[in-house]
Amino acid sequence: MNGNIWVLTSADSVAIATTLILAALGALFTERAGVLNLGIEGILLTSAISSFLVADSSGSIWLGLIVGSLVGALLAGIHAVLSVVLRANQIVAGLALVIFGTGLANFLGKPAEGKTVTTLIKPLSFGPLSDIPFVGPIVFRQDPITYASIVIAVLASLYLFRSRPGLELRATGDDPATVDAQGLSVASIRLRYTLFGGLLVGLGGSWLMLAQSAAWHQAATTNGVGWIALALVVFAGWRPIRLIFGAILFGFTLQLPFTLQAEQITFIPSALMQMLPYLATLIALIALSRPSTRSKLGAPKSLGIPFVRDER
Amino acid sequence: MTNASHEVAKGPHHASGAAPSALSAYSLVKRFPGVLANNSVDFDVLPGEVHTLLGENGAGKSTLAAMLCGLYQPDSGHITRNGERIALSSPRAGLQHGIAMVHQHFRLVERFTVAENVILGSRDLSYKLNRSELEDKVAAVAESYGLPIDPGATVADLSVGQRQRVEIVKALYQGAEILLLDEPTAVLVPAEVEKLFENVHAMTQAGKSIVFISHKLGEVVEISDRVTVLRNGRVTGHVSGRGTTDTKELARLMVGRDIELTTQRASHATGHEILQIRDLSLTVGGVSVLSDISFNVHAGEMVGIAGVAGNGQRELADTIAGLISPTSGSIAISGSMTTDRGPIHARELGLAYVPEDRLGMGLVPSMSILDNLLLTRDRRVVVDRTTVRPEATRLIEQFEIKANGPDHMARKLSGGNAQKVLLARELSGGRTATKLLVVCSPTRGLDVGAIETVRALLDDARSAGQAILLISEDLDEVMSLSDRIFVLYRGSVVHETPGESAELATVGAAMAGLTPEDKS
Numbered sequence: 001m002n003g004n005i006w007v008l009t010s011a012d013s014v015a016i017a018t019t020l021i022l023a024a025l026g027a028l029f030t031e032r033a034g035v036l037n038l039g040i041e042g043i044l045l046t047s048a049i050s051s052f053l054v055a056d057s058s059g060s061i062w063l064g065l066i067v068g069s070l071v072g073a074l075l076a077g078i079h080a081v082l083s084v085v086l087r088a089n090q091i092v093a094g095l096a097l098v099i100f101g102t103g104l105a106n107f108l109g110k111p112a113e114g115k116t117v118t119t120l121i122k123p124l125s126f127g128p129l130s131d132i133p134f135v136g137p138i139v140f141r142q143d144p145i146t147y148a149s150i151v152i153a154v155l156a157s158l159y160l161f162r163s164r165p166g167l168e169l170r171a172t173g174d175d176p177a178t179v180d181a182q183g184l185s186v187a188s189i190r191l192r193y194t195l196f197g198g199l200l201v202g203l204g205g206s207w208l209m210l211a212q213s214a215a216w217h218q219a220a221t222t223n224g225v226g227w228i229a230l231a232l233v234v235f236a237g238w239r240p241i242r243l244i245f246g247a248i249l250f251g252f253t254l255q256l257p258f259t260l261q262a263e264q265i266t267f268i269p270s271a272l273m274q275m276l277p278y279l280a281t282l283i284a285l286i287a288l289s290r291p292s293t294r295s296k297l298g299a300p301k302s303l304g305i306p307f308v309r310d311e312r
Numbered sequence: 313m314t315n316a317s318h319e320v321a322k323g324p325h326h327a328s329g330a331a332p333s334a335l336s337a338y339s340l341v342k343r344f345p346g347v348l349a350n351n352s353v354d355f356d357v358l359p360g361e362v363h364t365l366l367g368e369n370g371a372g373k374s375t376l377a378a379m380l381c382g383l384y385q386p387d388s389g390h391i392t393r394n395g396e397r398i399a400l401s402s403p404r405a406g407l408q409h410g411i412a413m414v415h416q417h418f419r420l421v422e423r424f425t426v427a428e429n430v431i432l433g434s435r436d437l438s439y440k441l442n443r444s445e446l447e448d449k450v451a452a453v454a455e456s457y458g459l460p461i462d463p464g465a466t467v468a469d470l471s472v473g474q475r476q477r478v479e480i481v482k483a484l485y486q487g488a489e490i491l492l493l494d495e496p497t498a499v500l501v502p503a504e505v506e507k508l509f510e511n512v513h514a515m516t517q518a519g520k521s522i523v524f525i526s527h528k529l530g531e532v533v534e535i536s537d538r539v540t541v542l543r544n545g546r547v548t549g550h551v552s553g554r555g556t557t558d559t560k561e562l563a564r565l566m567v568g569r570d571i572e573l574t575t576q577r578a579s580h581a582t583g584h585e586i587l588q589i590r591d592l593s594l595t596v597g598g599v600s601v602l603s604d605i606s607f608n609v610h611a612g613e614m615v616g617i618a619g620v621a622g623n624g625q626r627e628l629a630d631t632i633a634g635l636i637s638p639t640s641g642s643i644a645i646s647g648s649m650t651t652d653r654g655p656i657h658a659r660e661l662g663l664a665y666v667p668e669d670r671l672g673m674g675l676v677p678s679m680s681i682l683d684n685l686l687l688t689r690d691r692r693v694v695v696d697r698t699t700v701r702p703e704a705t706r707l708i709e710q711f712e713i714k715a716n717g718p719d720h721m722a723r724k725l726s727g728g729n730a731q732k733v734l735l736a737r738e739l740s741g742g743r744t745a746t747k748l749l750v751v752c753s754p755t756r757g758l759d760v761g762a763i764e765t766v767r768a769l770l771d772d773a774r775s776a777g778q779a780i781l782l783i784s785e786d787l788d789e790v791m792s793l794s795d796r797i798f799v800l801y802r803g804s805v806v807h808e809t810p811g812e813s814a815e816l817a818t819v820g821a822a823m824a825g826l827t828p829e830d831k832s
């Protein structure tokens with residue numbers, strides 16, 4: 001009963017959604033502050049391989065997760081310096097970060113080729129709860145980081161819409177000149193959330209490595225999940241709760257081709273299915289690049305625009 | 313006891329000898345590349361006083377205010393608060409000393425509610441926000457100064473006057489003792505100005521100090537306890553005592569000569585129809601913005617459109633300029649249809665357009681004056697700056713634009729000077745000789761001297777046979793220049809009158825949507 005392939009697919013979708021939720025939340029925090037970081041994919045890859053190397057050499061998965069997250073923050077720091085301090089073009093800086101991150105990950109990954117992590121992050125078991133048909137495997141047999149990612153998303157929503165610093169964060173993304181006139185530092189707010197965003201993306205990348213992949217497959221390890229995360233933020237209208245559901249939906253479409261293959265359902269070409277999330281991503285990124293559609297979707301008003309005080 | 317002088321007083325000027333000033337500035341100097349915006353300025357304001365800064369466009373008023381609130385740092389000189397020397401390194405420091413500025417451009421997050429905007433940046437709030445508690449708190453502050461405001465409303469839905477009230481409540485909520493109001497009345501209609509002045513009185517009664525900046529001399533006379541006149545970055549005169557001066561004297565102190573804003577009407581018989589508007593209607597997102605508008609403007613005639621902001625004026629102008637396609641009806645310039653043909657077509661038929669939003673639509677802020685001028689000049693593949701440069705230099709002189717020269721970037725101009733650049737470009741003709749001139753609020757933010765110049769230029773254009781459509785919220789301006797006046801209310805023409813026999817009361821009532829019957 002519990003082995004039903006569709007139940008397994010759903011359970012796997014929730015699991016895959018973990019990386020998506022964490023990476024997209026990272027992007028969301030960054031963008032809510034008005035910084036567009038297109039480098040998510042590069043950060044995911046670098047933090048994934050970092051966590052692998054640390055977990056492999058130290059034998060501690062948790063140490064791997066921590067270092068992987070910090071590496072994510074470090075890379076986001078490069079973007080923060082370029083776009084907030086030096087006020088570079090954020091699209092160019094973000095794309096450069098993808099190229100840099102991918103290259104760095106492949107370089108660091110040389111010694112990891114052919115190896116696998118011996119101990120993976122294990123799903124929790126809630127005893128009898130985990131054995132409930134359908135619901136059990138989907139809801140009560142996930143690993144701790146998966147649960148954590150959903151809790152983080154809910155907390156993020158409360159933080160954004162119900163707290164004083166959340167108000168300041170949203171104001172910074174919409175109207176930095178106003179925040180500046182209130183005597184708050186736009187630069188420090190933007191720096192902080194770009195770093196924090198990187199930390200979340202790093203955690204997502206590390207989890208992908210240590211709970212899902214086990215082995216390093218170079219760029220195929222992430223398979224464009226970083227880009228999907230960026231699109232997800234757009235579809236979620238920059239709201240964390242909607243993002244959870246969006247991530248599970250995207251997770252399902254990512255997982256579906258495998259199920260269809262296993263079930264030998266061939267009337268839908270699996271290549272077409274595999275393409276879907278990326279097509280959605282393409283559409284979202286186009287929407288993101290047009291200022292008029294952007295504001296309709298609810299994007300922070302000054303997303304991607306460097307702040308200069310004397311501008312008037 | 314009038315005390316008007318052209319001499320620069322030594323040290324801040326005190327109205328009543330020993331009274332301690334709330335805020336004083338000593339020999340402030342602020343230099344921008346190529347401009348000495350403030351040249352050794354002394355200034356002070358007492359508790360419970362309204363002290364007005366007066367001066368031509370680019371005189372340095374906004375710059376002085378920016379230094380007093382911590383937005384700009386002076387190059388030299390110092391500031392004292394209640395006699396103690398303070399350093400204002402940022403707007404935050406200014407707020408900590410109880411100094412707040414209400415900017416010419418509002419600093420409000422449009423998507424936030426009033427309450428959210430008011431509390432943004434306050435440090436003394438708990439981490440967790442309780443919406444209804446905050447709204448009560450904000451409403452209480454607003455009420456204590458008689459500022460009616462709905463704390464739960466979204467700022468994007470508010471009128472300009474209401475937004476300004478939000479700005480003031482924000483400053484008061486943060487404990488401001490000194491409020492700097494930079495041209496607060498430039499965007500308000502007369503009724504809102506009255507309301508603002510009531511609020512100002514309530515605040516001074518409570519012991520707050522107000523630094524007021526305005527070009528409207530009548531208002532300055534009405535509201536000020538003291539006036540300091542700036543010119544080219546220097547203090548050039550003082551007037552103290554409420555009601556001891558008049559607009560004429562202020563104008564003289566400001567520009568050094570007498571200014572008379574007179575009534576001007578067409579001096580020649582008007583010619584054939586240049587602009588023809590037939591049954592024009594516009595619906596935006598299901599809401600009717602303009603309905604069934606028909607009128608003509610003849611060569612050598614000025615038609616004025618009066619109305620409170622937001623009654624369709626902006627859309628009417630944009631439709632004539634070809635920027636918006638009407639839902640129904642037609643527009644013709646010199647007999648050629650321009651409906652649905654776009655802005656370039658309209659311009660080729662001789663249209664010149666001065667939009668309301670100068671730095672957004674009128675000028676490209678990041679380009680030089682010269683390049684902004686080139687936008688409406690000959691369109692060739694290769695940009696030819698050398699032939700236009702002498703013209704740019706000439707226009708800068710003719711319009712008395714305060715700039716370093718043709719290469720001065722548009723956004724670094726003072727508010728009034730940016731407006732002058734736009735007027736200079738449109739009034740001086742583009743590719744084709746101007747036949748129809750559509751001007752929106754042409755003198756908003758200009759000093760009296762400049763207003764005189766602009767009015768004379770508009771009159772000259774009229775005498776030269778151009779058809780002019782003047783769209784303005786400044787009722788005085790419409791009344792004293794137009795040959796015919798239309799009043800726009802909720803997108804319809806509700807009143808029409810010849811300029812000569814127009815009555816202020818009737819036109820004013822029509823603007824408020826009262827038909828003559830309602831009034832009695």
Ligand SMILES: Nc1ncnc2c1ncn2[C@@H]1O[C@H](COP(=O)(O)OP(=O)(O)OP(=O)(O)O)[C@@H](O)[C@H]1O
Binds near residue numbers: 348367369370728
């Ligand atoms: N950020 C800036 N960079 C360069 N020049 C500036 C800047 N701000 C102001 N200026 C220049 O300083 C001078 C004074 O400008 P300011 O804005 O203080 O004038 P103002 O008296 O407020 O004029 P207005 O009545 O037109 O608003 C002007 O010549 C202006 O061009």
Ligand SMILES: [Mg+2]
Binds near residue numbers: 374375416494726727
């Ligand atoms: Mg100014």
